[in-house]
Amino acid sequence: MSTQQKIAILGSGNIGLSLAKGLIKAGIYQPEQITLTRRNVKALSTLADNGYNVTSDNSDAVKGADIVVLAVLPQQLNKLLHEIKPAIWEQKHLLISVVSGVTCQDIRQQLGMEVQVVRAMPNTAIAIGQSMTCIATDNASAENISLVKSLFDTVGVSIQINEELMTSATALCACGIAFFLRSIRAASQGGTEIGFHAHDALKMAAQTAKGAADLLLQLSSHPEQEIDKVTSPKGCTIAGLNEMEHNGFSSAMIKGIKVSAEKAGVLYDKEG
Secondary structure (H helix, E strand, O other): OOOOEEEEEEOOOOOHHHHHHHHHOOOOOOOOHHHEEOHHHHHHHOOOOOOOEEEOOOHHHHOOEEEEEEEHHHHHHHHHHHHHHHOOOOOOEEEEEOOOOOOHHHHHHHHHHOEEEEEOOOOOHHOOOEEEEEEEEEOOOHHHHHHHHHHHHEEEEEEEEHHHHHHHHHHHHHHHHHHHHHHHHHHHHHHHHHOOOOOHHHHHHHHHHHHHHHHHHHHOOOHHHHHHHOOOOOOOOHHHHHHHHOOOOOOOOOHHHHHHHHHHOOOOOOOO
């Protein structure tokens, strides 16, 4: 699949650059169809050499685009929207926001126009094409929702959810990747305590975590089903699991996700 549409990614940090590279790798876009913006354009020099359009002028990037990806921090968004407002044409542009805690309505209110907006919340595994991306909208057409999903499917897996769940998705998927990484780190530290060199313990823990995730995804299984297969009466697995639970393993994860969701909901200041 390829497209003749042009895309501008405003705020080309890790998420924006990974999306751009994923679109090229999938053959959906050519580099010359993508414009990347960043205040420090020199940081994009390698991409410019590879055929991408690069600029520090967000408004100019929007003028030449059909799809505009908003990929800045929440505290930078209002300034960006004010900058690009004169260049937005609601009959032409589709806005995709990957900004945490900002609703589609927030964006339209800042712009003062009824442009179509789709929110997307990827995670940092987008860099290796393994993101879990949640997508939501309150006014985009079915065609544009399908378009956005196809874009993010090039860098992982995407699902459409209700917009009121996007803050929760931020906690579970975007923040969540750090929670699982911390779990792997803890497992590797445990491995070091029982005799493995640190680099071996980390490799073993990471591959074990990957295998556990693949069991669920490939077999459409439930964690407890797979746990039952490896726990035997009076065995070492159930002993370890019970010790972890007695020390609050599951409750700590659940509480952490809830706190992250609460924090994600207040990152954006509409008046800022």
